[in-house]
Amino acid sequence: MKKYCLALVTGLSLLLAACGGNDTAETGAAPAAKKFKWKLVTSWPKNFPGLGHGPELFAQYVNEMSGGRLTIKVYGAGELVPAFGVFDGVRNGAAEMGHSGSYFWKGKIPASPFFSSIPFGMNAQELNAWIHYGDGLALWRELYKPFGLVPYAGGNTGVQMAGWFNKEINSLQDIQGLKMRIPGFAGDVFKKAGGVPTTLPGGELFTALQTGTIDATEWVGPYNDLAFGFHKAAKYYYTTPWHEPGSMLEFIINEKALAALPKDLQKIIEVAARAVNSDMLSEYTARNQEALQTLTKQHGVEVRQLPADVVAAYKRYSQQVIDELVATDKTADKIYQSYSAFYQKVKQYNQLSEQAYYASRDLN
Amino acid sequence: MKKYCLALVTGLSLLLAACGGNDTAETGAAPAAKKFKWKLVTSWPKNFPGLGHGPELFAQYVNEMSGGRLTIKVYGAGELVPAFGVFDGVRNGAAEMGHSGSYFWKGKIPASPFFSSIPFGMNAQELNAWIHYGDGLALWRELYKPFGLVPYAGGNTGVQMAGWFNKEINSLQDIQGLKMRIPGFAGDVFKKAGGVPTTLPGGELFTALQTGTIDATEWVGPYNDLAFGFHKAAKYYYTTPWHEPGSMLEFIINEKALAALPKDLQKIIEVAARAVNSDMLSEYTARNQEALQTLTKQHGVEVRQLPADVVAAYKRYSQQVIDELVATDKTADKIYQSYSAFYQKVKQYNQLSEQAYYASRDLN
Structure with missing residues (x-):
């Protein structure tokens, strides 16, 4: 029976196709059984906590x-492909x-960092709002369109720590001549402050730090930094947040590959990305404190704060970096107008809401 | 040709079915074309901003x-069904x-408010992390299991404002004898402070406020409060956040209806809920400040802060309300142990991350 049926099914499939009986759009019938197998390349070690879990969860x-x-x-x-060969x-x-x-592509698209994180910019909750309920996503799509790529928000690390240093700040x-791995606009800010910024993939940082190729590195925060073992290669952990207040990751899809999918699978991709975008932030939020405890209590890591005048200087330089960019790049200017107007509003509201709430709950 | 094909397709479908060619589980072929039509009842006016957009987006x-x-x-x-007839x-x-x-069901499930918002409790980002990367969701499922319901996180309003008052505080x-609409544990706290709490559906609040049935009401924040026009029925808008620092909404599904769906549709529901859970918070984050500007600049609303001693008293009473509940309700105790342990960790970490970042960006 099975063999007979197989032949029958094969033959009939051709007939059915000729009849157009398989046309989802026309009949509203079950989606076509056509199967797609995709490859997803990433800039992270396979299954790396947070960053690497995101794409695995997406695939699932x-x-x-x-x-x-x-x-x-x-x-x-x-x-x-190499870590920075993803784009x-x-x-x-x-x-x-x-x-x-997105900020890894700053070399070819100067405005790209607005869609990951910028120094003293929006945090995760604010950035999500600009992307999905402001003009963010439309501007991002427009920016990647000439490259045949479609971007989606793909997770967020939350507020990042200032980084690991082998010199006290x-x-x-103490910043003068310091070699530090720090990507995006933050690298330009660090340069203005007298430092020497580089952009290396995460997987190369431990060795670079240990061999003295770099004096310092930022990465993400305790959960991720512990996984890379930076405490074994650097002396000081500076936590003061300034350079990446809520770094959004990205899913990027080849435009033609996306167009070849039926509408239901396109929507499945969109909504899965939306869910992972939130899940990743939850993962970091849930895991950071335990990792910090492990770093400080088991590994004796000393948590330090950057001096206020260093943070203030970074803030001034951050505005300069953006002013210089938007003066020379029309696309960056257009994106920044939108980013900045949105930011002014949410920042004001957060003073009455999130920030005021932290004050209420810290009241004794 | 069309007519002939239709007859052919119908006949062949039976043959194919007999061959088992349509069995998703065995062959991994296209999901069966069986269609499901569901009803989704809500506690909000149809298409209400934020709260009502969430379920519409989910359905889409x-x-x-x-x-x-x-x-x-x-x-x-x-x-x-009535607003409070959803469960x-x-x-x-x-x-x-x-x-x-979930806090609307406190009458039949005393521990339910832990899954919406509790006074001086976790904010949206923290609560999402407990629900999806802590024990939150499993505990919530266990709590609703005896009722044949399966809960999913279904959006978040973010930090809520203290509310609209017709008496100065x-x-x-000034709280003594004050009649205020305030649900969940916050209502119990308000009672301990000398007030008279009630729980009314959102759609009844304007009239209740206008007729003097209540002296005050909390609802959500500017975006939602403007939509209900509370500024036309109350004199003072107190913003000081304390009672709902990040109210999670819920999708609840009849266990049997869910089990009757194929696995792919079950997953579609789960992931759609996860996406909406994040989208709603983005919507509030994007819209609140403009609504606040409309309230203050167009409608002359005066924003006020609660006196610090009132907030401090609310905080003491909040702990009492929870202590009394967990002393008498084992389920509540079990849930609170998990909530509280998780909260202590994320609260500490947020002092180094989110709160420290707000300090950095406010630096002049």
Whole structure:
């Protein structure tokens, strides 16, 4: 019976196709059984806490929601393309999609950091609001359109720590000539302050720090920093937040690969990304404090604060970096107008809401 | 040709079914075309900003992701069941699912407010982390299990404002005998402070305030409060946050209705809820400040702060309310142990991250 049926099914499928009986759009019938297998390249070590969990969770959501019609294989940095080869890899079709951070593409798209995190900019909750209930996502789509890529918000680390240093920072003088891994606009700010910024993939930071190729590095926060073992290669952990107040990750999809999917699978991708965007922030929020305890209590890490005059200088330089960019780049100017107007509003409201609430709950 | 094909397709479908060619689980082929039509009842006016947009967006996500196999009709409060009839309506099958807030069920489930918001408790980001990356969701599922209901996080309003008052609050003395709409544990706290709390659905608040049935009401924040026009019925807008620092909404689903869905549709529901949970917070974050400007600049609303001794008293009473509950209710005790342990950790970490960042960005 089975064999007979198989032949029958094969033959009939052709007939059915000729009849147009499989056309979802026309009949509203069950989605076509066509299966898609995608590759997803990332800028992180495979399964890295937070950053690497995001794309795995995304693949799982999509697989289950699509009933197996779209399966996605996730690759760690360097497995298929290098950590910083994600943008070009997806662009040229080496993979249908990628997971990374937009500020890594600052070299080719100067305005890209607005869609990850900028120094003294919006935090996670504020940035999500601009992206999905302001003009953020439309501007981001427009920015990536010439590259044949479609971006989606793909997670958030929350507020990041200032970083790991092998030199004490007691004043701006200590920044002079300091070699630090610090990407995005924050790198430009660090340069204005007298430092020497570099951008290296996460997986290369431990060795760079240990060998003295760099004197300092920022990465994310306790949960991620513990996973890389930076406490074994650096003396001081400065926590004072300034440079990445809520770093949004990105899913980027090859425009043609996306267009080849039926509408229901396109929507599944959009909503899965939206869910992961929130899940990742929850993961960091849930795990950071325990990791910090491990760092301080088990590994004797000393938590330090940057001097106020260093933070104040960073703040001044941050505005200069943006002013210089928008003066020379029309696209950046257009994006910043939107970002800035939105930010002024949410910042004011947060003084009455989130910040006022922290004051209420800290009351004794 | 068309007519001939239709007959052919019908006949062949039976043959194919006999061959088992349509069995998703065995073959991994396209999901069965069986269609489901669900009703979703809510505690809000149809399409109410934020709260009411959440379930509409959910229905849209599910409809599009399922290729029309699961369509959901959303009902406003009172259309199918009363605002506070959502829990029982879904329980007894009047609707397959609902959208509401868990603290409305405090009368039958004393521990339920932990899954919406509690005075001086976790904010939206912290609560999301406990629910999805702590024990929160499992405890919530356990709590609703005896009622045949499955809960999902279904949005968040963010920090709520203290509320609208027709009497000035200059000291605890002004709370004595004050009739205020304030639900959840916050109502118990208000009672301990000498007030008279009531729980009314949102749609009844304006009239209750205008007729003097109540002297004061909290609702959500500027975006929602403007929509109800409370500024036309109350004199003072107190913003000081204390009672609902990040109110999580809920989707509740009838257990049997959920079990009757194929696995892919079950997953579509889960992920759509996860996305809406984040979207709603973004909507509030994006819209509150403009609404506040409209209230203050167009309608002359005066924003006021509660006196510090009133907030301090509320804080003491809040701990008493919880202590008394957990002393008499084992389930509440178990949930609070988890909530409290998680809260202590994220609170400490936020002092180094979110709160420290607000300090950095406010630096001049």
